[in-house]
Amino acid sequence: DGGITQSPKYLFRKEGQNVTLSCEQNLNHDAMYWYRQDPGQGLRLIYYSQIVNDFQKGDIAEGYSVSREKKESFPLTVTSAQKNPTAFYLCASSILSSGNTIYFGEGSWLTVV
């Protein structure tokens, strides 16, 4: 089936550790995105990428890093510099031109313990 696959669904991190969230899409979309969702705050853009080997910071990029080595993959690393990482993380993709539907994955829950 075509879609966006995020893994793991649930992840626990100890303070001071880096963790990487996986996002893979087989929709042949050029653009990919990472959003963070906190209760009552909607979706906030962390990073986005339009083409391979290129990406831009969103509104809350501090403490996060990404890579785009392949068109279908856009992993997100939550570094120890992110002070409040507990949240629901959503990966998304779309065809390149704006004004088109963004498709979301099922999300990954990250909890700091």
Add this chain to the structure above:
Amino acid sequence: QQQVKQSPQSLIVQKGGISIINCAYENTAFDYFPWYQQFPGKGPALLIAIRPDVSEKKEGRFTISFNKSAKQFSLHIMDSQPGDSATYFCAASRSGSARQLTFGSGTQLTVLP
């Protein structure tokens, strides 16, 4: 200004009633206005979208009303059902913007049986 303001934060409606969620935007360059539906623990899914060349768009029980002069748009859910209970997000984007969507803060809708 990229902000999109959404209200109310939560909404409780009786089965068969009309649910109305409102959004207001500031950036007059926005030209694509989608609504997303999100069930708990899932990623958001596109529900319906409108462009500013029309004032209303209807798909089944869901209608978007758009007021360009007031910079407002709203989602109406007719004959609301318990299965409609979810969080709804409005969003806006501007053609040519690689950032894609700016989201409202979300409305948690509960439809009582």
